Amino acid sequence: MEKMLLKRVDIPNSADIDVALKHGAYSTLATAFGMRPVDVVNEVKRATLRGRGGAGFPTGLKWELCSRVPGQLKYLLCNADEGEPGTFKDRFILLQDPHLLIEGMVISGYGIGAERGYIYLRYEYPTALGVLEKAIEQAYAKGYLGKNILGKGVNFDLSVHRGAGAYICGEETALIESLEGKRGQPRIRPPFPASQGAWRKPTVINNVETLSNIPYLIAMGADAYAKIGEETSPGPKLYGVSGMVNKPGVYELPMGTTLREIIFTHCGGVRGGKKLKAVIPGGASTPMLTEQHLDVKMDFNSLVAAGSMLGSGAVMVMDETVNMVQATSTLVRFFAHESCGKCTPCREGTSWLYQVYKRLMHGEGRPDDIDLLLYICETVKGKCFCPLGEGAIQPVLSSIKHFRGDYEEWIKSGKAAHA
C-alpha cells in the first residue's frame, strides 16, 4: 500500500509549510470547499471511517449528529493526548506533518460547521508543542487558517491547548473539562458532546490520526477510500509496535493486516530469536493475546471476535522471558495512578488491584490472591463512570486467563521483583 498518513514524514523539514506545500499539503482544501458541508459529512460517512483513538466510533455519524444541531458556534477538538501506554503513532504526524492535521481540521470544521478548533496536546510532547505552534502560525500567514480561507468565505481558527499529565483527559468529556480549565474528570452523558460539548456548545472530538485521514479521504473519494484495507473499517492504519521486536516503530498498513505480518514481516520478528509469549494489540487497556492469535486481523471487529480490541493500534510484544505477573503489575500501577477518583469502583478497584500486585511483587503473594484479583475485577466490571476502570481490569483478566501458571508459580516461589 502506498503511504498516505506517513507520506511526508520522512521528507527533511516536512513540518515547514513551504516543504509541505511542495508535497501536496492543503491541496484538498479547494476540493472540499467546492462541496457542500453536508456532502463532506456524507462522504466521510459513506467511507465508513472509524475513529482511530480507541473506541472506533463511526466518524461520519459523529459529525452528522453535531452538524445537525442548530446554532452558529461549534467546536472541533483534536485529541492529541495520546496517553494510552504503548501508543506513539500520533507523535509522527504531530512532529513531522502537522500541516496534514491542520488541513484535516480545516476540512472537518467546514463539514460540521465549526469555526473554532483546539488541539489538546499531552504535556509529555514538548517538542510537538513548538512544532504545532509554528505550523499554525505559518498556516495563518499563508491564509490556510483564519478568516476567508482561499477566498471562499470559510473561517477556521486553531490553537493548541496543552494538557498537564492526566491519562483520563484522553476520554472525550474529561478532555473538554480540561480544555475549560477544570479538573479532568469525565462528564455524565447524555448530553453527548455532539449536542453539548466544550462550553456547552456542539462539539466534535477526533483523534489526530482520524483527522489526518480526512484530506486523503476527500481527495480520493469515499468509494476509493473504502477499498483500502478491511471492509467493515477501511482505510490506512498506523500500528505502533514496541517491546521485544527487532524493529520497533510506527507502520502504516491497510486496516486489517494480521498481527503475524506486523510482527514478523514488518518488525523483523522477536528480538534475539526468542519465542513470542504475549501481545497487547491496542495499548494497555486492551486484553492480551498469545501466539495462537497471531493470525487475527488487526481491525475493530476481528479483534473483538478474538477477545481483545484494536484500541489505538499500539502493539506491545513480550517474549518468553517475560513474567506476566510483573508485566501486568506495571500496567495495574499505571491505572491506579491515573484513575481520576470520580467514581468509587474505579478509584477503589484500581488501587485495591495495585495493592495485591504490590504484595505479589514483594514476594508476599497468598494462595487465594488470584481469586481475590478476579473478585476485585468483578466489582469494577460494568460499574464505572467511564471506560478507564473497564480498561484497567483487562490486563488482569487476560493475563490470568492466558498465563495463570505464571501467577501460581510466582506465588508458590515467593519471589520478589527488582530484587
Place this chain on the structure above:
Amino acid sequence: MSDSHEEAHFCHTAGDKIMFSDSVLQAIRNVQKRYPDSQGAVLPALHIIQKEYGHLTYEAMRFVSQQLRVSESDVFGAATFYSLYRWKNPGRHLIQICHNLSCSLLGAETMIKHLETKLGVCEGEVTKDGRFSFIRMECIGRCDGAPAMLVGDDYHGNLTPEKIDAILATYE
C-alpha cells in the same frame, strides 16, 4: 496573605521574594484571548508560571485566580489534579524517565537504578549541585525508543547506563 501582596504580584517561595514579571502577566493576557471565557486560560496560565519559575506555589495559584477572576478553589482544584504541575524546584534539568510497560520490558528499572546511583538522589530529590532531579513517568510516547527519558524538553531513547552517563555530561 495581605492585599498588598496581591497588588504587587508577589510570590513567596521558601522565603525568597519572586515578583511575577510583566512578561508573565502579558503572556497570561495573550493566552486568555484563545478562550471564550477566562477559566479556559487556567491551565495555560499555570504552565506559563511553571515555565518561568520551575514550579508552582500557593501564591502562584492565588495569582492566577485573581488575574483570571476564577475562584481560588477552582484554580487549586485544577492545579492539584494534574501530575505534571510541580510543587518544588526540580533543579536545572528535570529528568523524566519512563517506567511503563514497553520501557520496563527493555530495562527501565536498571536505568532508574543507574540514575539513582549516578546522581546520588532518590526520585524527586535535587542533586547537591542543583543540576538534576528525576521523576518516574507513565509512558512518554517514545515506546519505539525504549527505554526512554526526557531531559528538560529533549528526548533520549534506547538508553544504556553508558549512554545515560554521556547524555548527562552534556547538561551544565
